[in-house]
Amino acid sequence: MTVKQLRAFLAVARTLSFTQACEYLHLSQPALSLAIKGLEESLGGRLLIRTTRSVRLTPEGETLVPLAKRLLADWDSTEEVLRQRFTLQLGRLSLAAMPSFAGNLLPQALMVFRRRHPRINVTVHDVINEQVIDMVRQRQVEMGIVFEPEATGSLTFTPLFSDRFVAVVPADSPLAQHPALDWDTLMSRDFVALQRPSMVRRLLEQQLGPRHVGLKVAFETHQLASVGRMVASGLGVSAVPSLCIRQMQETGAVCLPLTDPVIERNVGVITWTPHELSVAARALVDVLVEHVSPPGLLADQDEAAR
Missing domain, CATH: 1.10.10.10 (Winged helix-like DNA-binding domain superfamily/Winged helix DNA-binding domain)
Incomplete structure (x- = not known):
């Protein structure tokens, strides 16, 4: 029939x-x-x-x-x-993003996407980096935004930009007057760190190698906003990915380029390789590739590194 x-x-x-x-x-x-x-x-x-x-x-x-x-x-x-x-006149899309991206760069990209496709409903899961990868792998979401994993397995990673760590210091600290800081200077102060298993914490320890044993971790927290507030209050210094600069500045802390060494990691979109993305998901990836760029401080960090 x-x-x-x-x-x-x-x-x-x-x-x-x-x-x-x-x-x-x-x-x-x-x-x-x-x-x-x-x-x-x-x-x-x-x-x-x-x-x-x-x-x-x-x-x-x-x-x-x-x-x-x-x-x-x-x-x-x-x-x-x-x-x-x-034809993107109707639909829904679910994605996961690490908090540092979800709270800083994602809203601007979603505004562009909304103007282009006002009838697509978007659900954002704001979870830590490791959970983003798990949610994509288990197909709970179509796509995720993360730091590039060390091993992707069955996943596909599409880079958006290379992010670098910046120093976070109190506004009234003498360090805030420097054009840039090196890691040895930063680590000589009490350090405010994200707790494990935070990807940011792991990246710091992996990249600093033997140096990280000298990290004077005075305070630990799960939230980036709490890191900023603790530093702004004078409890210590910290280091975060540059995509968190706005979030740190809103707490009253000051961000500076970090050198010797420059620690960086790609930020991008991760998808489940065997699974074809929906038209809506592909459209959002296009918007992210077109409109997401690293914070302006990276240009200053390049100059300081030279």
Whole structure:
């Protein structure tokens, strides 16, 4: 039983005329007759009684009419919903992003996406870096925004930009007057760190190597906002990815370029390789690639490094 056969049957059932049904469907009489015959053969009996002077429905044909109407209505509705999704007139999208990105750079990208596709509903899961990767791997979300994983496995990573660590110091500290800081100077002060298993904490310890044993961790917290507030209050200094600069500045802390060494890691979009992204997800990736850029302080850090 095909959609074409059902449409042919309903046209004849409405008009009780093969001639009028042919005009309505823009079909020839042989094509219409063949469609009705194929439908009757697939169902196992006659649906119409046709004579040279009239057409009428059999009891089975009468039974099929409301069922066929419902089937075709569902089919048309399905076609329309999918057409709207493919043309980005309708749909929903779920993504996960690490807090440092979700709270700083993502809102601007979502504004661009919303202007382009106002009828796409977007759900954002603001979770730590490791959870983002797990959610993508378990297909709880279509895409995630993370620091580049050490091993992607079945995942695909699309880089957006290379992010670097910056120093976070109190506004009234003598350190705030420096154009840039090196790690040895920063680590000579009490340090405010994110708690493990934070990716930011792990990156620091991995990149600093033997140096990190000299890290005077005086305070630990799970929240980046708390790091900024503790530093602004004079409890110590810290180091965060540059995409957190605005968040740190809002707490009253000062951010400075960090050198010797420059610690950096790619930030990008991670997706599940075997799973084809929806049209909406691909459109959001395009927006992120086009509009997301590292904070301006990175240019200053480049100059300081030279």
